Amino acid sequence: MARPNEDVRALLQEYAELLLITGKDAYKARAYEKAARAIGGCHADVSTLDAKGLREIPGVGKSIADKVVEYLRTGSMPAVEEERARIPAGVRRLMEIPALGPKKALTLYEELGVSSVGELREAVEQERLRDLKGFGPRSEENILHGIGLLEASGERIPVHAATELAEEIVAALSAVPGCVDCAWAGSLRRMRETVGDVDVLVAARRSEPFMEAFTALPFVAEVIARGEKKTSVRTAKGTQVDLRVVPPDSWGAALLYFTGSKAHNIRIREMAVRGKLKLSEYGLFHTESGRKIVSRTEEKVYSRLGLPWIPPPLREDRGEIAAGLRDELPQLITERDIRGDLHTHTDLTDGLAPLEDMVAAAAERGLRYYAVTDHAPDLHMQRMTRDKMLAQRERVRALDRTHRGLRLLHGTELNIGPDGEVDWPPEFLADFDVCVASVHSHFGLDRDAQTRRLLAACEHPYVHVIGHPTTRILGKRQSMDADWDAVFAACARTGTALEVNAHPNRLDLTDELVLRARDHGVKFAVDTDAHSVPDLGYLRYGVGVAQRGWLTPEDVITTWPLTRLRHFLRKRAGTRAR
The missing domain is CATH 1.10.150.110 (DNA polymerase beta, N-terminal domain-like)
Incomplete structure (x- = not known):
């Protein structure tokens, strides 16, 4: 919670x-x-x-x-x-x-x-x-x-709020005697950006202790329905949570079924039918005899259908079945693969914590490199100046290597103006380790104008990453209209990485656009855009979007060793400055 x-x-x-x-x-x-x-x-x-x-x-x-x-x-x-x-x-x-x-x-x-x-x-x-x-x-x-x-x-819940709730429920129910397995399922397990409700599964021989513990949780405001196999409650914040208790032997089939998506489940049920089998939440059965074949784990159910285990974020009927049959599923990026963060802020501009606190928190999380990228002067309310930025650079250099295993990069988040211009001239930008460029204003320009400004930013010799590319804020601001395929092609040609912004209010790029950009050969940076110490924990949600976009560690520059990352940044700037 x-x-x-x-x-x-x-x-x-x-x-x-x-x-x-x-x-x-x-x-x-x-x-x-x-x-x-x-x-x-x-x-x-x-x-x-x-x-x-x-x-x-x-x-x-x-x-x-x-x-x-x-x-x-x-x-x-x-x-x-x-x-x-x-x-x-x-x-x-x-x-x-x-x-x-x-x-x-x-x-x-x-x-x-x-x-x-x-x-x-x-x-x-x-x-x-x-x-x-x-x-x-x-x-x-x-x-x-x-x-x-x-x-x-509507009543949909942001992924981070749903995750916090699900974690608390799973922890509580896992402690009930008799629990064999416990996990959340549904669209939350698939890492959708918002969910309609939260689905929790328990594998146990007796359901009553879990229904009792579930309805007694302190944040439960209303019991909507209660039964032997399923109970639904509403929390004090209005979120519906459904608990299902299944026999341990049915765990894998139930987890697969209640994870979805509906379209993915239809596809694998069709495969079962073609093999004279029947797949349900209770297991995989012979159609004629009714004998159960497998059900204990998802891996065994998929294997009996001729498929490798398919990671939940891919289960959207977007080609994952065919890729599995060809043994071509990607080795998806995980949070453990992330080595660094290239987009963060401090209280020098609109962040909430001082530089030292942000750096210490990054070190505690085990990052290998960490970029400080406070806003440049075109966002006038931040009152940034060259002197302030240079003074911060000295502080960053002084802090570098003070935390074992962590290297610091000094960067900036530039504002992409209506004509594609950025805040500082090339000779000043050349001394930054990394430059993120983002749109922060003029959201109402037409499609052609938005496309031109993004293309201009991609062509800039010292812009390394386009931050929160579509500018959307979930539930508050729509994605700006642009010719995204033209932008993706420009990024691939110029070596400009696109950000997967992990903040749950943004999650930008979206998974659909990540898929399209990936087909163009674009590289990505999964960043937190952290404005406070707790924001660094949002990394997991950016990784979830990257997984839904079929990204591997090779696609994401923030998984690369620092030496390789620095080469990528220098080569890109050097090539385009000529």
């Missing part, structure tokens, strides 16, 4: 938004936003801190610390409750629509009486927004698209 830090972060962020929507002091709202980010990125569990300890977190003053202590003690923050009472819940829901901020949500409520997403859709369709200051046909189009994004996300 989420740490208390995440609960406090969400509450303070909500308070900041409520202050904005009710027209309160914007400076105060920004202070609460900053505190929310700081607490969310704090590596210490805030529930173990007193007011004094909380005030040691950057951006957390006395007033905020006192409110947090009160919330942790009572489960309530009166200041938030007071602001909530001023605005209907439906209006707060409007703020979740991409492209609709607090001020516009308040205008819609005060001028048109709009207090729900449904009422807003109706107002747009009736063209009632056009008479309001700050709105127009383009606003209506953006709002409708934002409503679509919000509804598409």
Whole structure:
């Protein structure tokens, strides 16, 4: 489950938004936003801190610390409750629509009486927004698209939240006497970016102890249905979790069946039928005699069908069956293969932790190399200068080799401007170890313009990696429109790596685009884009996307030894600078 830090972060962020929507002091709202980010990125569990300890977190003053202590003690923050009472819940829901901020949500409520997403859709369709200051046909189009994004996300759960929940459940049930096996299944096991619910399987001879333990978990708010083989609950955060208890002898078949995908299962059932067999969650059977052949492990079920074991992230009916029959399944990248991270931030710009803390955390995670890539000056709110960047470089060089086995790289995250320009001239960029270039603005340019700016960045002699290439933020901002095949071809030709951004709010590139880029011969960098120490733990989700995109360690430059990586970076810059 989420740490208390995440609960406090969400509450303070909500308070900041409520202050904005009710027209309160914007400076105060920004202070609460900053505190929310700081607490969310704090590596210490805030529930173990007193007011004094909380005030040691950057951006957390006395007033905020006192409110947090009160919330942790009572489960309530009166200041938030007071602001909530001023605005209907439906209006707060409007703020979740991409492209609709607090001020516009308040205008819609005060001028048109709009207090729900449904009422807003109706107002747009009736063209009632056009008479309001700050709105127009383009606003209506953006709002409708934002409503679509919000509804598409629906009740789906981000992969990191689902994973944290599943890990806690599996740990609890694995400790129940009689547990032979326990694992999560479904789309979470396939590492989908969001999941509809969480599926957990237990192999045991008796189901009742597990149903009892499951329904007694502290975060269970409602028992939806309870039976001998399956029980469904809803957590306090609204997530549905389904528990199934199966006989130990059926474990492999059940795990395969409930992992899916549906399309993958249909394919392998068709293979079974052609072999006069029947495959179900209970096992693989002879059709005529009904005799069970195999069921204990997934490997044995696949083997009896003439297939190698297929890793769950590949089970989407995207050619994995045919590849298995040809013995051509990729040796997928794993988290253990990752040697380094080429995209991270510190509190010099918009990160939450100082350089020394980020480096120490990277060393603790066993990375072999680690790049610090704070923002360049075109993101003006970060107030970066050459002097600041050069001073940081000296600090990075001083810290290099202070942690055994870890080498440090000094880099920067450049902003790709609307014409493809980047922040600093080539002669300054030449002295960085690595340059990540990303789009941070002008998301509404047309397809041709977006393609041109990305192609220009790929051609730049000192751009090594394109960061979060599509710019999407899950549930909030759609991917920008570009000719991705042209971009992928340019990356392959110029030797520009594409990032698989591991932050669960981004997961960018998507697995579908990774597959397409891979076919062009592109190399990739799986990076965390970490802005805090806990963010470094998100690496696993980037690896999951890479696995779903069929990537091997050879495809990913952050698995390479540092010597090979440095050669890749130097060769690329040297070739294109001529």
